[in-house]
Amino acid sequence: MIFDKRRFALKYALIYGSIVGVVMLVPLMVYTRLMLGIHEAKTQNALMEQARNIVLQMESYPADGSEPFRFPRYAGFQGGLYDANMRPVFTLVPFTPPGFAPGYHTHGDYRYYVLPLPEGRYFGARYLVVSTRYDPSGIYLVALLVAGGIFATLLLLTWAVFRNFARPFEEVNRRLDDFIKDSMHEINTPLSIIQVNADLFARKYGSNRYIPRIKAAAKTLATIYNDMDYLVKKERMTYPKERIDFTKFLLERVDYFREVASLKEVAIETEVDAGVFVEFNPVRLQRIVDNTLSNAIKYSHEKGRVRVRLLQKGDDVLFEVADEGVGMKEPGRVFERFYREDRDRGGFGIGLHIVKQIVEREGVGIEVASTYGEGSRFTYTFHNKSE
Template sequence: MIEKSKNFILKISIFYTGIFFIFIAIPTYFYTNLELENYKNTQNRLLIEHAQIIQRAIYDFSNSKSDTFIFPKSFKFEATLLTKDKKVIYQTRNLNVNSNLKMSIEVELSNNRLNSKYLQLSKKISFDEVYFKILILSLGIGLFIFISIYFVIKASVEPYKKANEYLDAFFNDAMHELKTPLGIIQLNLEILENKQKKAKELERSINATKNLFLVYEDIEYLIKQKRVQYNKEDIDFTNILKQRLDQFESLASPKSIKFNVNIEENINLIINRTHILRIIDNTLSNAIKYSFKETIITINLIKKENHIIFSVHNYSNPIKNKKNIFMRYEKENHIKGGFGIGLNIIKNICQENNINIFLDSTEKDGTTFKYIFFK
């Protein structure tokens, strides 16, 4: 639970950080262009400053009596002196400037002893520094936003997390306290049934207790499913289904519902006992609950070459929304009661055990839940 909570907070933090980056994408684009323009202006200014140094050196040489001109060189620049006719008088070679990405300027010189009219300067430029700066800035802001969102969400979730822990503890204690009195009630009702003649009030009490046990077992499973390891075992599917049908017959009798049973003998299955009981109980319970009075529920358990088919068919109003019916708390008929968790439990169990579910429900043919168990 703790690990899942951390993963949830992490995913939400990443999601909102991503949204933040989407919102700042346009400002970042304009900021990047501004930084690139500033970089170009800086490089152009360096070219002008170096051109001024060379101009000063030519001017000083022209006003001196020296016969040797020492050209100011730099590894960052490539300089060329040209005549009025654009013939090269002197040129410096800088391997670093031999690049497709470079800036150049041309300066017109005043009369001088070198007879040069133009000065051309080139400098290699690279935007890597700008892009790296933007990247570091974006990562820094993104990390700050991510950490801020993470701790804000964590602080927001913490009270709910503690409340959930208290609620889980309460349900665990409540379920533990309920099981014993429910068992005593059921046992005493069955003793009374054997001692006295059949009475409708007694039969209703027994059926109500059985329904309570079904609800109890569903809630108990929901509480334990994330904490308990449900190990698989070799189950006598035939025997378990027959036992459960004996239990459900009394629940079907108030509505004069009969069972049409077709169960093959000696069908075994590798599955957890709790899982198969939840599938059987919830399917039969729903079939009885939603069936019309004085109808027949057909239960089939047959064995094929590489799979086993368990199906329950009943006559009831058709299920309209077949996709949502397996969602938790989703119910077709709210008048019938229940919590809407049974089919969701079945769906989760089937997904865990690679069991295929098929649901067919029409007004004419009734409703069929079919489960295919692969060997």
């Protein structure tokens, strides 16, 4: 029943921020590809420029060879001369070019440019190769920073928007929560009076056909009341575990519901092992037992039968409730909040949802088997730790 504004805002900020962010990444990716293309073009132009410079240096070398020739060296670039058989005449290139087709080429992390030379003119070389290491990390870093900035800005903006958007819901939820708590307080007193006075009347004047109906209806209301009370308080209260005599606990709850079952002449049969104990919180255990039993009775046919079993299976405890009632068309949905298979039979669709929350929180195994028109079986496995 508690509306968490921060969780609501963060959840939808992540969802919508991610969607918008992905959409905005498309132009960023296009921009990144464009920048990579520009970077490649700049690298190619730089290699061509260095090749021209090397050729000019070789052109200025005296034809008589009277002076030693110092091959030009440029920061960030490497050059080399290769003969017609692609053997190096002189090279500073840190790799063997895989091919000597004229033009711009890629080789791993390097880019290189091949310039054909006139035969017999430059030291017997036929090819000039100029290379440089290609490093686009700066472009990717900028793109990553821009993407991160986009996501962070979108997340903050959408979080702020949804946080403000959630305020009316938070207020409505608070008022609804207060209304439920006040209503439950008002219901508790007359419900207790009905139960007590029905018992007193039966003791003083004897039972009649109306008293069991009144008591059964009051117990049904009490089960719904206890479910609502648990829903309202479960986020604010702690539920410590204790060692519970499950055998005694279950038999008491079965006796409690026999009056409810008697209205439909439903027989409750028990197969309960003696001395079965579990480490559990009694409030949560009662919600499991009460909701399972009340649903089995509610969906049973007139003069039907409900079988209740409690068995010790090694360290585990098996609790099972089976009915021969109407069964379920969609047993997979039975634990959904507000889901009701048959709206004509009453209820709010919250009892088994509470049960599902409890068993998931406490690590209790649960299995539901149902055949429409034949009945349903709920099996719970409580895992006790070996001492």
